[in-house]
Amino acid sequence: MHTYGYREVGQYHLNAGSDICQDYHYEMIINDQVAVAAVADGIGSQQLSQIGSEIASKFAVKYCYDHYGEMPISELVKAAFRWAFLKVKEGSTQLKIPYGQMDCTMCLVVMTPNRVYYGNVGDSGCILLKRSGELIPLTKQQNDENGSTNVLRLDETWEFGDIEGIFVSALLCTDGIYNRIYPMALKDLTKEDDQYPLIDHDFVYALMGVEKQEFNLSDEERLENMKKIIASIPRSLSNPYGVIDDMTVVVMSYDRQFEEYYTEHIDYL
DSSP: OEEEEEEEOOHHHHHTTOOOOOEEEEEEEEETTEEEEEEEEBOTTSTTHHHHHHHHHHHHHHHHHHHTTSSOHHHHHHHHHHHHHHHHHHHHHHHTSOGGGGOBOEEEEEEOSSEEEEEEESSOEEEEEETTSOEEEOOOOOBOTTSOBOOTTOGGGOEEEEEESOEEEEEEEOHHHHHHHSOGGGOOTTOTTOOSOOOOHHHHHHHHTOSGGGGGSOHHHHHHHHHHHHHTSOOOTTSTTOSOOOEEEEEEEOSOOOOOOSSOOOOOO
16 A cells, blocks of 8 residues: 655745645555545635644544544545544644635545545546546546635535545646636637546656656655656646646555556657
8 A cells, every 4th residue: 555645835826936845645554455545725815724734634544544433434434524624623723824825625535445535615526547547536526616626614514425446546636726627728619517627647657657667666765756847847837727826746555557548648758
């Protein structure tokens, strides 16, 4: 079982004179067959949202690690969300600031050999890779009727679920990467209800590190490859993928080789 992650300040914040990454990720291997990971994106308009994203992701993952086996995993994920919510609220009280100033999204995933469980709120998300090479979107980005992103304190918007199957890898990411995976350039504008345009398969494959030669690499080497891939993303604010936000990626994977690609692979390294 492997799990590793990386986060980077987005060009949008750098252009505004800030070097603070408002994203956070946390991941832990529970045993040789089970891992848990979370990504959280601090809402950019809030002053201390980077603190909220760190607290939420850390405490949610640690809760799953500490209480694994005490309850069904589906209930464990829900309990972890409640714990993260309470810890962020506790943090806002200690800092004497409104809870809303620590607003963040969160996507939490527990990966087992034959089923993947998740909780999600906001516009971060997770994609799964089957042995066949098929990519399965596990979550959908959430926004309210005004286009605003749902956040952790809005517990009525939390979504939970699970999917049965044998998967090679899971990729969690915040919207700075997620929006690159579903670029507008690939969207079928003839479909008004097309919430999920075509996935940039090659980009996802590269981030997941599923090339056959990468199965023999250490996690540190895989992480270095991930950094190179993210560094290759256009930083221009006018690029076809939109404004570059903070970028965070976490990969959880088994030592299972995929069978085939569905598209011609592009070498990102």
